[in-house]
Amino acid sequence: MLIEKFKVEDWFNKYEKGAKFDLADTCVESLSLNELQEITKFDFSEIEDVKLNYGNIHGSDRLKNAIISLYKNQSKENITVTHGAIGANYLVISALVNAGDKVVSVVPTYQQHYSIPKAFGADVELFYLNEENNWLPNLEELEKIVGNDTKLICLNNPNNPTGALIPDDMMNSIVDIAKKSDAYILCDEVYRGLNHNKNNFGVSVSDIYEKGISTSSVSKVFSLAGLRLGWIIARDDIINIINLQREYSIISLGILDDFFASVAIENKDKIINRNQSKILEGKDILLNWANNNSMIRLISPNAGTTAFVGYNLNIDSYTLCKKLLDDTGVLLLPGKAMELDGYLRIGYGNNPENLKKALEIFSDWLKINF
Numbered sequence: 259m260l261i262e263k264f265k266v267e268d269w270f271n272k273y274e275k276g277a278k279f280d281l282a283d284t285c286v287e288s289l290s291l292n293e294l295q296e297i298t299k300f301d302f303s304e305i306e307d308v309k310l311n312y313g314n315i316h317g318s319d320r321l322k323n324a325i326i327s328l329y330k331n332q333s334k335e336n337i338t339v340t341h342g343a344i345g346a347n348y349l350v351i352s353a354l355v356n357a358g359d360k361v362v363s364v365v366p367t368y369q370q371h372y373s374i375p376k377a378f379g380a381d382v383e384l385f386y387l388n389e390e391n392n393w394l395p396n397l398e399e400l401e402k403i404v405g406n407d408t409k410l411i412c413l414n415n416p417n418n419p420t421g422a423l424i425p426d427d428m429m430n431s432i433v434d435i436a437k438k439s440d441a442y443i444l445c446d447e448v449y450r451g452l453n454h455n456k457n458n459f460g461v462s463v464s465d466i467y468e469k470g471i472s473t474s475s476v477s478k479v480f481s482l483a484g485l486r487l488g489w490i491i492a493r494d495d496i497i498n499i500i501n502l503q504r505e506y507s508i509i510s511l512g513i514l515d516d517f518f519a520s521v522a523i524e525n526k527d528k529i530i531n532r533n534q535s536k537i538l539e540g541k542d543i544l545l546n547w548a549n550n551n552s553m554i555r556l557i558s559p560n561a562g563t564t565a566f567v568g569y570n571l572n573i574d575s576y577t578l579c580k581k582l583l584d585d586t587g588v589l590l591l592p593g594k595a596m597e598l599d600g601y602l603r604i605g606y607g608n609n610p611e612n613l614k615k616a617l618e619i620f621s622d623w624l625k626i627n628f
């Protein structure tokens with residue numbers, strides 16, 4: 259199967275290691291095992307004698323019960339666990355999409371959602387979100403693009419890179435549009451749990467639509483990307499179809515990863531409180547910076563860890579980011595890597611001191627160069 263380059267990953271592979279200030283990253287500062295222990299008080303003796311066998315093939319009951327607690331209407335039959343949300347998205351698409359199928363994907367989003375179906379021979383239509391609409395989908399336009407033959411609609415809510423959060427009533431309207439063509443909705447919800455208001459967990463598509471499929475992981479919301487632990491939530495017969503594919507690429511996840519993920523999700527309030535305060539601190543720094551910078555436009559994000567900053571300069575985003583990195587060591591992600599030139603993705607969930615410093619350096623660099 260031929261597949262196009264995954265532009266975001268390609269950018270990271272080339273430049274992340276050499277960066278002094280990494281503002282391209284999308285995680286909230288990752289937890290060490292010791293920090294996880296301090297927060298959750300788990301007992302290391304619980305795992306000392308665990309036999310390192312394949313463990314539970316589809317995830318332990320403990321893990322599944324923890325995951326269920328993040329949803330309204332789900333049971334253990336509605337879950338399968340995967341290698342991160344990236345593994346979850348891949349499995350869903352490979353289980354459902356055949357050559358010739360029609361797939362609609364929002365853009366900007368995680369590139370998997372349109373490049374994998376394209377590689378399988380699907381007819382993929384991109385549905386562009388735009389700044390003028392606060393990065394939310396225009397439902398009239400979506401209705402025009404989704405036709406009777408649409409098999410799958412791919413969404414990412416909260417959205418990477420824009421940080422836009424689709425309000426619950428708008429999500430219900432999207433479900434109504436999907437219902438008319440009996441389309442599946444794959445909603446990548448890897449940032450669900452990091453809303454910036456008090457209600458951290460917005461609606462999940464799997465809770466409101468019988469053909470809604472949600473993917474997520476412990477990477478962002480729980481700051482545990484190193485566990486590589488994600489999941490898919492869907493109706494049990496859809497999970498069965500997905501599990502048929504899964505047998506060929508996953509036997510099981512690591513038994514220790516299963517344990518640490520269970521512990522983290524069981525302590526979701528503590529970890530999410532920690533992460534939310536880091537995100538809000540970072541967002542404040544970012545908004546202040548953007549307000550004082552006439553070359554920059556920013557729609558304030560409502561969820562997640564990233565913002566998509568527009569700039570009013572005559573330079574493409576790859577060239578800008580490469581020159582900025584070479585001159586200063588500050589790494590941003592070019593909007594063009596997410597199909598929209600003239601924008602830059604900035605992650606603000608990591609160390610606030612670094613963020614402040616890096617944004618000052620970026621401002622000074624802009625003044626010198628433009």
Ligand SMILES: Cc1ncc(COP(=O)(O)O)c(C=O)c1O
Binds near residue numbers: 343344474475
């Ligand atoms: C929208 C989105 N989906 C999926 C992933 C992959 O996450 P995971 O670490 O769970 O594989 C990312 C990672 O940045 C992401 O931003």
